[in-house]
Amino acid sequence: MSKKMSYGSDYKYIPATTIRSGKITQVLPDLYCYANKVVNVVFIGDARKKSFVLVDAGMPKSAKKIVKAVEKTYGKGARPKAILLTHGHFDHVGSIIELINYWKVPVYSHAFELPFLTGEFDYPSPDPFVRGGLIAKISYKFPKRAVNLADHIERLPADGSVPYLEDFRWIHTPGHTPGHVSFFREKDRTLIAGDAFITVKQDSLIKTITQKLELNGPPKYFTTNWRAACESVRKLKELHPAVAITGHGRPVSGENLTINLRNLADNFEQKAIPPKGKYV
Template sequence: MRVTRITPHVYKISIWIGLPISVWAVKENDGMMLVDAGIGQMGKGILKEIEQLDIGPLKRIVLTHGHPDHVGAIERIRSGRDVPVYAHPLEIPYIEGELPFPDRKKASVLVHPGLTQPLPDSEDGLSKIGGLKPFLTPGHSPGHTVFYHVEDDVLLGGDLFTSTRRGKLKRPIPLFTYNMPLAVASGSVVKYLKPEILSLCHGTDIRQPSLQYDAYAGKWGKM
C-alpha cells in the first residue's frame, strides 16, 4: 500500500490492482475519519496504515458512494467496534440491497442494512462533518457525494472523475456510470469550490481542477 500526505490533514492510502483504488484518512481534533473503505482485501492494510500514521482513533467512516470498491472493507476496518458509517440518504437503498444501482439488474447487499446512517443535513444542505463539507454530485451513482476539506482546500472527489497520469481530468469510468451527462454536470462543483487540489479514488490528483473544467465539459458533456 502506498500512503501519501496530500495536505496537512489529509492522507491518501492506495493500492494498485490494474488501476489505483484509494481511501483517505483525515486528521481531526479528536481522532481521525476515513473517507471510503476500499475493497475487502485492503482492510488489514488500511488498519495498519492508519495505526502507523498515529493520528488518533478512528471516529467515523464517510462514503462517497456505495460501489463495492468503496465499501468492501467496512466490516474489517470496524472489526466489531462501534464506528459510525455515513452516506448520502439517496445512496443508502443501493448500499443496502433494497434497489439495484440504476445500471445494474440485480440489487446486492453491500453493507448490512441499518449500519449506514444518512449524512446529517441542515436547511441549507448537507452539514459539515468534522472538517469536511459534503456536496451531492449524482450521475456516477445516484447519491454520489464529494467531500471538501475547507481548511486544507482539497476536494475528495471519489469517482466524480478519473484522470490521466499527467493530471488531466477524465470522465468517470463509463461502465460504472449510469448517467454520464449528469456526472459531467455534477463535476462543475470544482468550478464552484475552486479547490487547490482534487484527489480521486482512481487516478492522479489534480491541482486547480477548476481551470480544466470547461474543456472537460465541452468534450464529455454532450455525449
C-alpha cells in the same frame, strides 16, 4: 441488537493493482491519500492530534492493509471517528464490514445511496461495451450486488454538514451513482471528489496500472446517468478547488487541477461521455 451485515452474493477478490498500491501520500498537513490497489482511501485529520475520519473503505479483502496504513499514519491502535462513503460501489466499500467490526465506528452516506448499502437494491450492471479499454471490457465481472450494512449506516445530515469534520460540507454529485457525494473545505478549497471525476483513465488497463495523471469523467462502465454526471463536474468546477483527491488516480493541485477541471467541465460531452453504450 445490531442486525447482521453481509456483502452481496457476487462479492469477491479482484486481482487488480497499480504501481502506487500501498503508498500513503500526505497531500496537506491533515490530509492523506492511501492507494489501495486501484482505488484511493482518504484519511482526514492531523496525525499529531490522532483524530481523523476515513473516506471510503477500499477494495475487497483489504481491511488488514487499510488498518495497517491507518496505524502507520496515526499510531498503534488508532481508529477513525467515522467512515464517510462517497458511494457504494464494490471498490469503495470492499472492506467496510470488516472495518466496522474492527473499529466499531459509525458510517455515513447520502440518503439516496442507502438502498444500495442496506441490501434493498443492486446497482445496474456495468456496461462492458463502452469504448475504453480492457478494464471496461471485463467490467461485467465486477460485483454489483448491494452490500447490507443494516443498522450500521446513517444518512449524512440534511444541512450539508459532515460529522466530525466541522470545516467540511458534503455536496451531492450524482451521475456515477444516485447518491454520490463529494466533500469540500472552503477555507483552503480542498476537495474529496470520489468518482465524480478521476485523475486516471480508469477504463484502460495500462493507464490504470501506470497511474498516468489525466483528468477524466467518472468511470464509463459504471456510470448510469451522464446528464447528472456532467452537472456534477460543472458544480465542482465552480468551487475552484485548489487541491483534489479523487477515487482513482493521483492527487492533483494548482494550475494542473484548475485548467484541466475547467476543460473537462466545459467539454464534458466530448471528453467524458462514451459515443455509445446502454446508459448513454
